[in-house]
Amino acid sequence: MNDLAVGRYRQFAGYNAWANRRLYAAAAALSDEQYRAERGAFFGSVHGTLNHLLVTDRIWMRRITGSGEAPDRLDAILFDTLPELATARHVEDERISAFVDTLSDCVLMADLHYANMSGKPFVQPVAGVLDHLFNHQTHHRGQAHCLISGFLGNAATPSLDLLMFQREAGLAHAEPS
Template identity: 35%
Template sequence: MIDSRYVQTMARYNSWQNNQLMPVLEAMSHAELTKDRGAFFGSLMATANHLLWGDILWMSRFDPSVQPPQVGGADSTKLHPKIMSWAADRFRMDGKIRFWADGLRAVDLIGDITWYSGSQERDITTPLATAIVHFFNHQTHHRGQIHAMLTASGRKAPVSDLVFMPQDA
């Protein structure tokens, strides 16, 4: 289904996207960041927090050196109250994702992963490759929501097309 190059490319894409979003979000006022814009999680800040929370959660499943988020899913949108603490945590997590991806070998992508799902209230088992694809798809989905909210607010959203990612990203 996937190979280590796919994972490394998507980890680079995630980092590239977040590095473009950070200055845009950091330039906005707290009121602008927390304004309900009618998205699934309401605001830019809530969506960015949920996205980071999901990344931390999935990485804690993929890499035992990563600790799970300190809050549950119901509070995922409140992970960080301020953009600067979010940005610092986002930067660190993106580095961990890239380090993990760069160390993967083909054999590391074989087999199943099992975890307890709080949202489903049961153990879930799925092929590891499927879980990794979901991980990156979740990122892209919520960054798309952030992109739409930025555009609707009159701000210029960064380029998000994978094919335009610089080779050095």
């Protein structure tokens, strides 16, 4: 590992918060009926999917840091309203960013000992766990995005592309003509 790897995780934490803000803003345009509609996604609805993402981030951050809440079910509904969930999401995104800001090569290469939801023990490097955390967010955010765009249409649903974030964050730019 090196400073490049640490920078990559900082970029992913920034992207994660950015994409969540955009997704939650789109979800806020849904009616309550649409927001809660069972649509056949892994966690049913936009509401279930957004709750699942917060649940899993809390579980992983508890495993990584040893602190914070860790729900005991992947389908737990932590907050019943979108505004409450959005506030908690923002706090968790700040927590993830704050943790990532403390990373070093030593921490990234260190083994994390944890048990999965069934109690089975595992060991893997923190870097691999963070890869999963950010990839998992992207996976289920994509599901929520699809559900939202099904209600609002593509034109009303924001891009969540990493390249878009990189451009907005000044990490990429167009070449001069």
